Amino acid sequence: MELTEEPWFSVLIKSMLKERGLDLSQYREKCMKRRIDVRLRATGAHTYPEYMAFLKKDPSEYDRLFDTLTINVTDFFRDKIAYRVIEKEVIPELLLSKKKKGMKIIRIWSAGCASGAEPYSLAILFHQILEKRPGDFLISIYATDIDKKVIEKAKMAEYEAGAVSKVDGKILNRYFNRDLKYTLKEEIKQMVKFKRHDLISEKPLSHLDIIMCRNLLIYFSRNLQVKLFNRFYEGLNPGGYLVLGKTESLGGDAAELFKPISIRERIYQKR
Ligand SMILES: C[S@@+](CC[C@H](N)C(=O)[O-])C[C@H]1O[C@@H](n2cnc3c(N)ncnc32)[C@H](O)[C@@H]1O
Structure with missing residues (x-):
């Protein structure tokens, strides 16, 4: 222009x-x-x-x-290696530290969740890990987005074949009902609570163990990014994790607030 x-x-x-x-x-x-x-x-x-x-x-x-x-592009297990680090390092460490403290409740926030692939991927990971230990932990995943339409879609948990084409066959069989579409099973759906929420103007969630904010901050100004990193820091429990998208990074003063767990996968832990 x-x-x-x-x-x-x-x-x-x-x-x-x-x-x-x-x-x-x-x-x-x-x-x-x-x-x-x-x-x-x-x-x-x-x-x-x-x-x-x-x-x-x-x-x-x-x-x-x-x-x-509001670019709603998303995918199940987007960036597979990041999810592998979450599965193999983040979740085991988190469960261990909760157990040591005698705590059962685990709170997770997927901020900018689009149509739900991200929070449901996390729910599947937790379900797989905890299936043989029912009752050991209570997992609550809060998923928010500014776009009401995608929130309604996410609540339905129904996906076209193309949207799940990269999901591992075993996971598809175990966690999705297949009809005209692929619908997530109730045991996964009930782990995630969706709500419309604007990251810019509304207060962040708090007492969290993991915040996933992926592929959204890239659209925000650097000033706002820094503000949000500080808010995420406040919202996390001590030792809580922050997971960013592959092309996003902490940088500046925010880097002091977190220690890297995987620099490549943009996974950080609150200092
Ligand atoms: C590209 S998608 C990322 C989805 C998912 N996190 C992922 O990585 O696959 C970005 C999402 O952020 C949402 N978004 C944009 N601005 C937002 C805001 N101010 N507050 C909350 N969500 C916002 C968009 O509606 C969109 O669904």
């Missing part, structure tokens, strides 16, 4: 906050502009003013813009 159109970008940001509660001022501008341009092209608008006029005429376009801006 040309510089002369810049004020329209601010106007658009303000109306998106007003119309759909999405505060784009905290997101990386370049990234957001690229996504908005997708909607400009789709609606045949050549400039922001033209696009704003379109939004005024057809306010349902705000929904399509919201969908384009």
Whole structure:
């Protein structure tokens, strides 16, 4: 977009906050502009003013813009090695330390959970590990996202064949019912509680043992990232874990708050 159109970008940001509660001022501008341009092209608008006029005429376009801006791409066991480190290192350590303290409750937060593949993958891991020790631990996984539509989809726990195509065959057979779609079994569904939550404007969850916030912070400004790392630190129990996406990193002062468990897989532990 040309510089002369810049004020329209601010106007658009303000109306998106007003119309759909999405505060784009905290997101990386370049990234957001690229996504908005997708909607400009789709609606045949050549400039922001033209696009704003379109939004005024057809306010349902705000929904399509919201969908384009909140990138909901996800996958079960996304980055397999990260999940292997969680399975082989994080969970055993966590269970051991809980046992030593005589504690049973384990609280996990998947922040920016999209359609649920991430929290359900974690639920499956915990279920596999604890299946032979029923009653030893109580696992609560809280999964949140700003997008109400994906939260409703996640609650249904129904997935097309393509969405589970990379899931290990044994896991598919054990944890999914297969009909026209693949639906997670009740024992996994009931481990996860979904809720709409905006990471920017709402208070974070607390008393957590693991926070998964993957492939979302990349869209946020560096300032906001640092703010959120501090909030995550506060929300974690002593020794709690923070899992970021493969292309995200702590950096700056935030790095002091956590010690790396796997730098490659972006898994950290609260100091
Ligand atoms: C690319 S997906 C990542 C899904 C999952 N964590 C993964 O790694 O597979 C990013 C998700 O973050 C959500 N999101 C964007 N802004 C958010 C915000 N301010 N608060 C909470 N969730 C947000 C989007 O709706 C989207 O579902």
